[in-house]
Amino acid sequence: MGSALVKGLSSRGKLDVVAIVRNAVTGRTLGSVDADIRIGSVTDPASSRGVLADCDAVINCALARGWPAAARRQNEAIIRNIADAPCVRLAVHLSTVAVYGTCVDPCVSTFERPRPDSSYGVDKLRVERLAMRAFSARGIRHYIARMGHVYGPSQWVSRDVLERVSNPSFELPFGGDIPSNAVSIEAVVTAVASMLNEEQPPGVRNLVDSPQNTWRALYDLHTGLVAKAPAGSLSQAASRALRDQHYAAARRPMRSLARSALTAFGSMNLIALAQLPEFRHIVHGPLLLLPTRIEEAANRAYVRRKARAALREVLPSQALLPGWMCAPAVPGPCFATVDSRQATAAMLEELRTWLRGLSSYRWDPGAMGLGS
Amino acid sequence: MTSKAVKVGILGAGSVAEACHLPVLTRMPGVEIAWLCDQDRGRALKLGHGWGIKHVFDDLRSCPDVDTVLIAIPVGRRRDALSVVFERGWHALVEKPFAISADEHVRIVREATHAGVEVGVGLMRRFFRSTNVARLALAGEVFGPVLEVWAAEASRMGATGRDGSWYQADPAAAGGGVLIETGSHVVDQVFQALGVEAFDDLRAVFTNAEGIDIEARAVANVKRAGVAETIRMHLVLSRIRDLYTGVVIRCKHATIRLGVAVDGLVEVLGGDDRPLCRLEGATGATNLYQAFFLEWQAFLEQCRSRTPSLVDAASSLLSTRFIETAYQQGIGARRS
DSSP: OHHHHHHHHHHHOSSOEEEEESSHHHHHTTOSOSEEEEEOOTTSHHHHHHHHTTOSEEEEOOOOOSSHHHHHHHHHHHHHHHHHOSSOOEEEEEEEGGGGTTTTOTTTOOSSSOOOOSHHHHHHHHHHHHHHHHHHHTTOEEEEEEEOEEESTTOHHHHHHHHHHTSTTOEEGGGGOSBOOEEEHHHHHHHHHHHHTTOSOOEEEEEOOBSOOBHHHHHHHHHHHTTOOOOEEOOHHHHHHHHHHHHHHHHOHHHHHHHHHHHHHHTSOHHHHHHOHHHHHHHHHHHHTSOHHHHHHHHHHHHHHHHHHHHHHHSOOOOOOOGGGSOOOOOSOBOOOOBHHHHHHHHHHHHHHHHHHHHOOOOOTGGGTSOO | OOSSOEEEEEEOOSHHIIIIIHHHHTTSTTEEEEEEEOSSHHHHHHHHHHTTOOOEESOGGGSOOOSEEEEOSOGGGOHHHHHHHHHTTOEEEEESSOOSSHHHHHHHHHHHHHHTOOEEEEOGGGGBHHHHHHHHHHHTTTTOSEEEEEEEEEOOOOOOOOOTTOGGGOHHHHSSSHHHHTHHHHHHHHHHHHTEEEEEEEEEEEEEETTEEEEEEEEEEEEETTOOSEEEEEEEEESSOOOOOEEEEEESSOEEEEOSSTTOOEEEEOTTSOEEEEEOOSSSBSSHHHHHHHHHHHHHHHHHHOSOOTTBGGGGHHHHHHHHHHHHHSBTOOOO
């Protein structure tokens, strides 16, 4: 995201872009961009003062990772250090639609009172609130963008699409005919540029395609660019069941956890245990005392379990599709951005080249000066 | 070495020691970690405390004797350390990349032989199940003679979490860029899978930034042991581009693809390069801890038996020479 913003904003020519990276190698991978690349850390107050000294605006794409407590401290430090930077009068903070939950449930999660159901969403919501308070206290004009799922060259959604469609049994929930809550990287760059130019009111809003693309349109765009067959469609009933499953897990996490624990217990290899000579030796005496009725019931349970385990070996269960693939549209207002069809057209060739590079192992040595 | 616990010393308290070697060594039967040494004493103390290592040093010369040392410091900063290790008569398992040049590689092996100690190389991908399966399938010529190879590991570098002191930002310490850092694994994986014994007509082209190669492409003819015909090998390594990643081996009757990651699959591809089926194997690592465990097991056995193991340092000389030749002859090579 950061490198795409540096490239996109610097190519627009109206801004002096400064890219802050943590080490020289990362800086070098930005390529030939018309930007001032500075090495430093915004988690460290002294380093942050240095690298942000003359910046009028900051776009915060940084997200500390690692152990939760350490990551949280670092994310808080990033916000503090941006707010304390001497010249900063405008800040763009990139949050996420994950604050509404993995599968947006309009009955429980709203724009004003989002209910995240993942540690990522919880942390992002916490940091966006911290950012609002810190920037308001310093009088910094701020934009908090709850980013949709970003697609385009080098973006995770596009990579995810390519991986999913390589599995012939993949099917799009609801046939893909639901809003994707996705946003093209081109639309992100355009929206952020307009925020920096103060062309839209500050505050918290979603940043998704406008008009929204369906998953079907997004998948067809990607498969079309690499000449792959379109993804299949999951039936309406199965799609609703999938969505309900995600809703139930989000509404009653403890019940979901207990069910998973029971399933894990159920998948314990009790057959192998029962076949251990030591186990048989121990239970042999008590088994002799069992009434026939109970012995027969125990035997039936043993056979049932054995059959179930054997079938599982042959028929592996498919992983549940993620909640965001069957979610309805995110609630609340959105930042203005370029028309999604225009955005897609602008990045189409770059996306095609990137997708083809990812999907084909062949390259032309001759074109690289390496002979035929 | 006797049947008592093998004493291991660790030189370098960086991420590979912390994330890969220590979790494995602390669970290996018959191994005792005697000390941890790093020039950054604070880092060594912190890591040592976390893993219950009582003795921590910042100077290798002051470390007590051990049977074996793990050398987990950057390739460009090992010369003095290896001299001390060999003088003291310790065996050494050296993290990859083993050496910057073939001359250096040979010199280290020769010095180890002269000192009467064993030296191994940390190329743990040799223990991946996928590498094993591919090697077996290709050795048996199940799919006919190999026609060509396309190997790549390429993804745009994102957030590294590393600050300015990262050794990979210093070409003198890292010995180069993506070719030596990632290529030492990928080239070795290809050579292992195919049983390569020689190469020629190597041509390479680099994209550099301030002395560090951030993308490398190479083509070469490689010769498999016991096979007269040479094979064209294509190699791409990149930190600036997302590209198809994996090793594709085109044989006369089928194409095989193996993933470069530890859980990578070995797939047989159809005419349109779509996966048709998988090749399974019973031996080899399917996670990183297993790979490091097998690597240590092999090296400790080499130290005990004094017979070369799969990680014997001499066995990776060809890949060191391949990388050095690419740096010497490549277009745009700017290795420092």
